Every structure is written in structure tokens, then in C-alpha cells.
Amino acid sequence: MSSTVAAPSKTAPAGGAKGQPSGDNRYKMLEATMKRHQYAADSLIEVLHTAQELFGFLEVDLLLHVAHSLRVPPSRVYGVATFYHFFSLKPKGDHTVVICMGTACYVKGASQVVAAIEALGGIKAGETTPDGRVSLMTARCIGACGIAPAVVLDGNITGKQTAGAVVDHVKGWLGNGS
Amino acid sequence: MDRVRLATIWLGGCSGCHMSFLDLDEFLIDLADIVDVVYGPVVDPKEYPDNVDICLIEGAVCSDEHIHHVKNIRAKTKVVVAFGDCAVTGNVPAMRNPLGKIAPILQEIYCERPETHGQMPGEKGLMPVLLDTVVPVHQVIKVDAFLPGCPPPASRIKEFVQLALSGAELKLQGSGLKPG
Amino acid sequence: MAVKTLTIDGKAISAREEQTILQAARENGITIPTLCQLNGTSNIGACRLCLVEVAGVPKLLPACVTLVGEGMQVSTDSEKIHEYRKMIVELLFAERNHVCAACVENGHCELQDLAISVGMDHSRYDYMNPKCAVDITHKRYGIDHNRCVLCGRCVRVCDEIEGAHTWDFQGRGANTRTISDMFVPWGQAVSCTSCGKCVQACPTGAIFRRGSTVAEMQKDRTRLDFIVTAREKKQWIA
């Protein structure tokens, strides 16, 4: 029962689309997406997809900008952004390893792969190594059950994986700084 | 009729439930005619006796010592009663649970706060070991009846004791169930 | 306006066709427990306390959103329903950190009243002990998430009656939390008009008036109903 207030460090006034350099092309592209959807409130999820693709993650200021543009209450935007696991409010690491935890992968030992990477990176699933190199995530069945266990390494689906092989791969990321 | 062997015990709580019991006032005198208090903070015996008919447990289970007590009580008692909110829900003593494991809490309270003396109290083995999670009594042993309230008002305790003495089902009804 | 006749717990009653089972029951003095339902706001059927049995329907139906039907035979007090209600209330107590003894709402709390009405003397479920924040940044009110039951009454009253939509939920499942604006402390939520409707709407001590101490907080839900009636029906006298 803590008496602290859970809140992000950053707060910005509602409707404040501040801090967007007019030269930032990404805002223009986001604007184009919203325009294509005629700034309709019900395009919120589509717009958040685009925003995350452009910016990598959804910062509070960015969410406020979207809320303002689509005329959706800020609390609803935040509620939607945190309801769906695809959206990330924190920056991801340089590399990502996504371990499928679908049933087929589970019975073929995916949890051992997760445990191995957690041990290697000293992080839990859903976290990024402190140096920002690697994010570890688990997925709800990526539909590659035929080749379980499946692991997505920087966007590439790989099948029939073992803890050792994935550890070796991730070691490469942690090691050489590329 | 044999005299009823009653025990009470005070675990992790404030003793308010025992105080409320004492608020039974003149009913205590009636009780004394038929009940022997065989164990508890208000009587002398140091060992929990065998063949106890009914035991009122006040307080939550907070330490290894409490676990030992309740298991011992369960083995030697016919009717075990969770007496008051701490025993029933964990209540105030359980408010530390969301803070996480006990070691860092003790560390902060005894060592890190500026107004404290910078060391953990007692030597190893001298003090009961606090549990990471405070739990109500029924999560450790089987509990036969629950008497909620913080504290249960004397009237509710009286009603409960009368139920117990009459041999009726030990289940309070209506506002008798109000926690807090 | 068509009228339907039906029975609730064997009692024959009539109701207007647009009425829900809950409304019909209340009009006839039959109590069905509720938690997420709040007069004046939309019904969402979320707490599942008002589930009733309807003859011929294999599923339990939420009385708050199920319309009356001709010849319907509704049962609100079967053993199964009583047991389910009790389990739901026990789950709610185990889910957050409800400490009645230390709560502003003690004695006036809907959750506490439910515990009494379903005959709960303890929760058979392990306590979850989640970490929950207390936000007292608003100058007049506070929100203690330890006591929140996620009924959504504050969210709906703020959106539907006040129109500010300060409140919403973030996250999902057991990690759902009530938030104000972009998850800022309530005191910094610029959309909040400080109208206090959420305080009145909250069934527990989760949203309270600051300065209230144990058992001091008493809420008046009828004010909300009054506003809606006044706005929609132009009736200012109940």
C-alpha cells in the first residue's frame, strides 16, 4: 500500500501537440495516415499502428497529439494503447527476440528458451537489457506451430529452435555492438 | 454437563478483539459458571493444553511462530474460530503484503531510515521469523467458524458464544457478518 | 406502450416492454444485488452479480441488460445463484487490498453491504495483494486503487453525465487500472471539472473526499439520477 502516485514522469497539457519539430517527416507521415482516415475517432488503432511504426514506440506526447487530432479523450487513447499488447509505451532495444509461447511451442520446450534468454540478458520477458541492446518478448502463437518451437529474431521467423541456438544468436547481438 | 474448555490466543493483531471480549461485562460472570479459560493472554498457563473445546484466534498469521501456534491449536482443539478481521482476512497486518518481501522492508525500517539505530533487532534465532506474506488463519489451518469485525462488537461476540454453547451451527447472519 | 407479464420468484408482475428484469424486480420490491449498475448511466453487465435464471434459457442472464419478456419465469434466488454471488464477492475481496477497518467508506460501502447480503464470513480465495497506488494530488478528492472494484461507474458517470471523460481504464485483465487523462495524477488531469460525480458514483471507498477519515465518507447516488432525470425529462422535482 504505497502512498506514491503511479504516474509517468512526463506530463503535458491536454491537446498539447508540442515538441513536434515541423521538419520531422514522421509527423507528416502520421498526419497523412490520419487524413486518409478522415481524422475519424474509430481509426485510433490504425493510427497507433502507424505511429508505432514511425516512432518505434508510443510516447505520451505522441499519444496526446493523436488524441488531439482524432478528438478522442486522452484517457481513452491511453486506455486503448495499453489494452493491446502490440503497442509499446517504452522504447524497444536495438534487437528483438520474440519467443512464441503458443501451445505447440510450449509442448516443444519454448519455456526453456525463454528461461535461457532471461538468464543470459538478466531480464524478464517484456523487458529490454539495461544497455538497450536486446528486447525479449513472448508472443501468443505466431501461427508457425508446424515448426515449433518458433523464435522471431529481429523480425525473421525461425523454426525448430533450441535454447542453445537462440542464446548463441543473442550473444552475438550483446557482444559485437552491431 | 462438562464445563467448556475455552482458549484464546493473540497472534498478529492489536488485542482489540480481546478487549472487545472483555467488554462482555457481566456476561463474563455468567460465562465463568460454565466455561474454563484454559489458555490465553488473560490466564497463566504457558503451554497450550490438550482437549480444548473452542479456541478464539485473534490476529493474522505473520511469523513462523504463528504458524507453529495455529497448527498446534488445530491439533488440540475441537472448534477453531477466526476471531476478528485480522484472523479472518489479514486486515491491517496484511497491509504490508503489497510492499513485497519482508527483508527489504525490515532493512528500510530498522537500518535505512534516518531516525532508526541502523541495525536489525535481535540475533538470529531469537526473534520469530516474519513471513513474506501475512495470511489469514484459514490459509494455514482449517477454520471451523468466522467471527468478523474490527473488533467484533461485544454484542456480536456474545451472540456467537451463545450459539457455540447451544451447539447450533456457528454461522453469523446479516449485520453480524460486517467486516471492519 | 406494450406491457409484458412475467413471474419473478413465483410472483406475477407486469412490466413495460422496454424495462429490464432488474427494473421490473425493483419496482416490485424484489432485490437483486448489483455493483456495476448505476441509475443514470448505461448498463454494462460486468459485475455478474445480477445474474438470474430464466426458465428455458440454459445460460444465466444479467438482469440489468435483459429485457422482460411475455411469460418469462425468472428466478433470482436459487441455491446456485446464491453460491455464485458469494463467490464473486469473495473474489472481489481477494483481488485488491480491501481493509474495511481502515476505510473511509466503512459502514456505507456497497461492497461491504454485498458481503453481508451474500452471507460472506470470509473469502475462501487467497489474497492477491497487488501493488496499488493512492493518488491524492487532486485538491478535493482522492483515489485509492486498493479499494477499486473496476465497476467502471466513475468512467461512465464522467463520460455520460458530466461529459468530461477524464476517467478510463488502462491495461487489461487483473492489471486494469482506472486512470485520469493520459495516466497523469488526478490533480494534473486538465479535463477534470472537479464536479465530484465520480465520488458519488464510486461504490466503495476508492474515490473519496479528501479529509474524510475512517467511516466518514457517505455518498449520495440519488444526485446522479436527479441530474439525468432533470436533463432528459425536464423534471426537477423527484
Next chain:
Amino acid sequence: MDLNDLLEIAEKENASAKPIRLRCCTAAGCLSQQGDAVKNALQQAVADADMSDRVEIVGVGCMGLCSAGPLVKIDPDGALFEQVQPEQCASIIASLNGGGPAEASVGSDDIPFFSKQHPIVLENSGRINPERIESYIAAGGYQALFHSLREMAPTDVVEEISKSGLRGRGGAGFPTGLKWATVAKMKAERKYIVCNADEGDPGAFMDRSVLESDPHRVLEGMAIAAYAVGATQGFVYVRGEYPLAISRLKTAIQQARRMGLLGTQIFESPFDFRVDLRIGAGAFVCGEETALLRSIEGQRGTPRPRPPFPAQSGLWGYPTLINNVETFANIAPIVSKGSEWFSAIGTEKSKGTKVFALAGKITNTGLIEVPMGTPLRTIVEEMGGGVPNGQVKAVQTGGPSGGCIPAAHLDTPVDYESLAKLGSIMGSGGMIVMDQSDNMVGVAKFFMEFCMDESCGKCVPCRAGTAQIHKILTKVTDGRATSADLENLRSLCEMVKSASLCGLGQSAPNPVLSTLRYYPDEYQACIDGGAAAEASA
């Protein structure tokens, strides 16, 4: 565009085909095993051998046998190569030119895995190029839409689907014709068609494969449905986890629009139909139809009580027809070949075929399509080839909403009713085979963790109940549970099943209840003997 144009496109497409064609699987399963590199290497080898005039390399959709991927099939009547490596490609091409046998492992398509199938939904999968609409048209595509629009009244189409006996392939098995008739009867200024491609059950990848292999089939089904019920706008709601399916659908929609097969005045009829994509964002609950609708509307995917059903009040309050991918994929063949043809397949109450995704401890993993009523044993032991070096212990169907069917019931015919009787469900079609090394309490806990994480949090039984069930199961696997805990587990499961708001909560207890029913000893062993081993690989 009319029928002649369609036939002309088909003719042109067939005429341009070269004498020898190598089909390379480019669905996600094979792609993840270098399927792309294999296709490129084959193309390079053809160019190097200067055989481009008579050999072509075609990327096709899923051929089914994922465990043997990447797969390459030579047409006509050539070999099926398995686990092809890029470095083997030159020898494969050389073998076509009389250069000795290819240095790649040759499989057979005359094994039960293939021969016992009855492809309807998957008839084009692995055959046509999913990125070319011409390829679909050459396989007879969009003719059913033409027949519907030009030769049938909307009510005839509904009637035909009703007579076929088709039931929803998303899991619950609601009669498709009845659903269509309901939407068709609604009077509204607007109606919507929604294709539920939010295939969230872990262990299910049928819909992904259909979308990756034959996206136009789904679009055609949606268009026919739209015509039948009077809708003009459709949405395909696809999981964000399926990027390849999304990109192929996007391509397909563009191509169809360009050809006038979507858009206004389709086939010179007054019928307009537009399809948009909506990408899910990682929430299993959005497979539930009312949650899916809220998600399309840009909101948190929380379900709402039904009635009103989406057929009465769906997207933005308008009547909305929601079917899943496989259901829509069945529509064109039913219209083309007639309801009698379709209803002759399957069992009395479950007509047609069903696509299943075989995975887990089984030799042949991948996709199969079999007539309804095929015994589980045929699927698992004959077609799937059984458990490698082991025995089948249980088959999990229906994902987190389904149950575990013990080996003793392998002779059960797979249809909606039979599976329900065993305490499981058909679900969307995932089948995970488990062997003796799998601990069933661990499996139940795995599914409960899934449901707990995916609960939307709106209703109390699901939100708090799944978390509490998971907690009790953890106590069981840790060896800390008592028989009182087991009793609480059972009663809580019953309550969550009966009292939850939507299908997620109502079915979440199924894996626990079915394992309690068939494997009570494993639970008891945890209580008597301490911790259970987690299911191991």
C-alpha cells in the same frame, strides 16, 4: 468485367504456363526455413541452365506438411522434394534436364497425410500463386460471385448456404445460413460484413495459411455474403502477428479493386462492395465478436452482453454479419457446386470439411483438411504419423477454450457434437498432440495463464476468477495444494464457466475441467507427492 472477361483471363494465364512448373511453398512455415532462399536459388539455377523457356518457378501458398518444409513440387506429375536447401537447387534443375537424380530428399504425396485429405477450403493452397489474382481466376475464381450477382437473387444465395448445412468454422458452429438470413432480414440503411481473421488460439494456424495461400477465396466469399445480406462495406480483421497474411490480403484487395471485382457496380450489376483491412494489435479477446467490433471501432476490445447480437446491432449499431476466414472460404465452392454437393460431405449435423492444424508431439505437423466425422485416430495416427518414439497421451483441441481428449477416445469422430460431449470443442481447428512426457496439470496451467493474461478485465468472474484459478493451479504444481484447494478449483471453474460475460471466460475453465475429468490422478499425485514436473520437451 463479365464472365467472358474472367474466362479470357483464365485462358491467358493457363496459356502462359510453361511445360514444367516448380511450385515452392512461400507460406510462413516454409519461409521461416529459408523457403525464400530456395525459391531464389531455383530461379537462379533455371537461368544458369538456360531453361527459362520451359521451366518456371512459382511461389505458392501452403502445401500442408510444414514439418518437411521447405517443400518444392514439380508439375506435372513430378517429385515432391522435402527440406530443400538452397545448395540443392542446381541439382534439382539439372535433374529435369536428364542430369541424374536430384540431391534432395524426395517425399511422397501418396502418403495418408495427403491422400486422406478432402480439400475444399485448401483446394488452391499450394497450387496457385497467392499474389496474382490471375492465378486465382485461372483456378475458377470469382465465377461463383458472378453467378450469384447475375443469376441468383440474394434470398437464393442465403437459401443455398442454409441448405448446404455449413456451420461457422470459428468454433461455436452456429448455422451460417441462419446467421445470414438474420442479417438479410434486418432493415437498415447500412450493413456490414466482417471477416474474423483474429485467429488467436495458440496452436491454430489454418486461417493464417488460407490468407497466405488463397486470399481471393476469402474476399470472394465475403462479396457473395455481402450481396446475400445487402451489405456494401466489409472489414477483414487480421491479427497483427500475421504480417505475411496482411500483405497478401492488401495485395489481393488492390488487385480485385483494380479489376472491378470489388468496388462499385461489380460485374456490371448494381452491387457495390468495398473491403478494408483492420489490423489487430495483440488481444486474444478480440476473436470474440463483440470485442472484435469494438476494436474495429477503435476502442478497447471489451465484449458486451448479447443480445443484441451483431446481426441485429453490430458495427456502429448497424446489422453486421461476422464469419471467420474458413467459413468464407467455403462459400464460393458451395455456390459453384451447389448445396447438395456440399451437404453430401461430412456427418448428419456437421457438413463439409474442416481444416485442422496438427502440431505438438506428432511426426507430420502441418495443415490437413478432412471431411467432418473423420475419426481422431485417422487424423493423429494415420495422417499425422503418430508420436515420434512415443505414444499419444492426449489431443488438445480448441486451444485455451477447448479441452484435452485422452488417447482412449481417439476413435471419436471429429464433429461439433462429439467433441463437445468429451468436454472439448471443435474450436477453430488447432490440434496439439501430447505424449507421456506432458504433465496435464502443467498443460492446464499453461492455458489458464494464457486466459488470465488475455482476460479483458471487464467482468469479475473472468478477471478475478482466472487469476485465482491460476493461483490454485500453481499451488497444485508446486505441491502446496490440499484437497480443499481442489474442491475450490472445481467450483470456481464451474462458476467462471457459467457466470462470465463472454466466450473467453465461459470457456477458459475447459482445459482445467477436462484434465480434472480425465487425469484426476495427476492432480492427486501433486497433492500427495509434492511438486509436479513442468511439461518437458
